[in-house]
Amino acid sequence: MLDVVDPATGERVGEVVPATEEEVAGAVAAADAARTAWRRTPPGERAAAVRAAAAAVLADVDELGALLTATTGRLLGQARASAEVAAELLEEAAVTGVLDTGRSLGGSVDAVDVVRREPRGVVAVLTPWNDPYPAAAGLLAAALVTGNTVVHKPSERSARAGHELARRIAGALPDGVLNVLAGDGATGAALAADPRVHVVAHVGSTATGRRIAASVGARGGRALLENGGKDPLVVDAGVDPAWAAQQVAVGAFTNTGQLCTAVERVYVHEDVADAVLAELVALADGLSPGDPSDPATGLGPLVDERQLALVDEHVREAVDAGARVLAGGSRLDRPGSFYPATVLDGCTDGMRLMTEETFGPVAAVTRVASFAEGLALAAAGDYGLAATVLTPSTAHALEAAEALEVGTVKVNAVFGGAPGGSADPRRGSGQGRGFGPDLLGELTALKAVHLEAAPTA
Numbered sequence: 001m002l003d004v005v006d007p008a009t010g011e012r013v014g015e016v017v018p019a020t021e022e023e024v025a026g027a028v029a030a031a032d033a034a035r036t037a038w039r040r041t042p043p044g045e046r047a048a049a050v051r052a053a054a055a056a057v058l059a060d061v062d063e064l065g066a067l068l069t070a071t072t073g074r075l076l077g078q079a080r081a082s083a084e085v086a087a088e089l090l091e092e093a094a095v096t097g098v099l100d101t102g103r104s105l106g107g108s109v110d111a112v113d114v115v116r117r118e119p120r121g122v123v124a125v126l127t128p129w130n131d132p133y134p135a136a137a138g139l140l141a142a143a144l145v146t147g148n149t150v151v152h153k154p155s156e157r158s159a160r161a162g163h164e165l166a167r168r169i170a171g172a173l174p175d176g177v178l179n180v181l182a183g184d185g186a187t188g189a190a191l192a193a194d195p196r197v198h199v200v201a202h203v204g205s206t207a208t209g210r211r212i213a214a215s216v217g218a219r220g221g222r223a224l225l226e227n228g229g230k231d232p233l234v235v236d237a238g239v240d241p242a243w244a245a246q247q248v249a250v251g252a253f254t255n256t257g258q259l260c261t262a263v264e265r266v267y268v269h270e271d272v273a274d275a276v277l278a279e280l281v282a283l284a285d286g287l288s289p290g291d292p293s294d295p296a297t298g299l300g301p302l303v304d305e306r307q308l309a310l311v312d313e314h315v316r317e318a319v320d321a322g323a324r325v326l327a328g329g330s331r332l333d334r335p336g337s338f339y340p341a342t343v344l345d346g347c348t349d350g351m352r353l354m355t356e357e358t359f360g361p362v363a364a365v366t367r368v369a370s371f372a373e374g375l376a377l378a379a380a381g382d383y384g385l386a387a388t389v390l391t392p393s394t395a396h397a398l399e400a401a402e403a404l405e406v407g408t409v410k411v412n413a414v415f416g417g418a419p420g421g422s423a424d425p426r427r428g429s430g431q432g433r434g435f436g437p438d439l440l441g442e443l444t445a446l447k448a449v450h451l452e453a454a455p456t457a
Contacts, residue, residue, distance in 0.1 A: 002156050004160070021190065031177070039118070051094040067160060068133065074255055078254070102115050116449060119148040123443060136152065148443055206429070233266050236396055266365045286298065299338075308331060318354075347364040384406040
């Protein structure tokens, strides 16, 4: 049994009872039993079911948003928007999922050659607590619309929110097509080890992702991983300091820094460093921590005491190693897992704050003498999820797009991008396309079929 604690008050508000071994096996068995009928369901009918699921989610975004706020401390407006994004992802998959079902090949005139796209089978979807609605909806929609059946385990740190989203989606589907389990890492490990599970799609920590990849790979399955990040942001000379500071603040402080693509390392050209930091400190000081359901609150709590302790530890170690606190810098003396928006200057590569995922509202700044130095530092490290560059130079923008070996490069906008983009995370950040139309390809298998007429008797 796992306690559920309100991150805004620190009070115990419930519990999560992990699924038993029998319940895990039963969920997989249900998905396995349903997969033949679901894969043979016409693609248009599968798409209609996913579209109905999108409508069910959209109808309840207020309730889902409030639940996410109560569960993880996300600001209410952001939590509601997160539920809306989940509905949009389901709707998008209902459209794009039926467009590419294979292709014909140019062969002999008296034969037919085609390449078919077929579902892989049973997909286990393991999703995180920090942004659970879009993370789950994107994977669930892609798996379902392409004819796979699913066993879904939301994070134990957002179990109720994850269950309620999945319940609305499952309501639009035949029995057994989408099965939901409560549980922790042991539950996810049991799913990854089950030979009836053909694909494990995991969004979460790098350490967990590597264990999943080893387990799934050992039995010949497929792992699709979007894991940790330590995303850098480079600020070039010549930028508007107020605008650059706003971009850094959005990247570092949104959702209290608890996003996979949060900005965790900031490299600022020394020509603009003082001006950018002055603006950034003012923004950080203006974010008032408080009740995440209050529209006036600028910064919600971290998800729990464990995350608070990690953030505090990273910051204290950096300060002991020479970093200077310009804003925030210590946990707040109040109930709940609150940590202030923090700005540190003088951070160096040897600090854990600059090498390991912090997942908190911390802008860790290093001053650099040139754009080339900032780009080189940004390109280094064990992760390769995303990176941002703020620059007025087209040449520098093009150089960054080439040099940064990450899944997504963003120039002059810390968040954003057109729908339908696909990317491969690199190194410790995972493997496989976890979003966009190419995700549909990850969840389907290609089969070449050659057909000739039999000779007459």
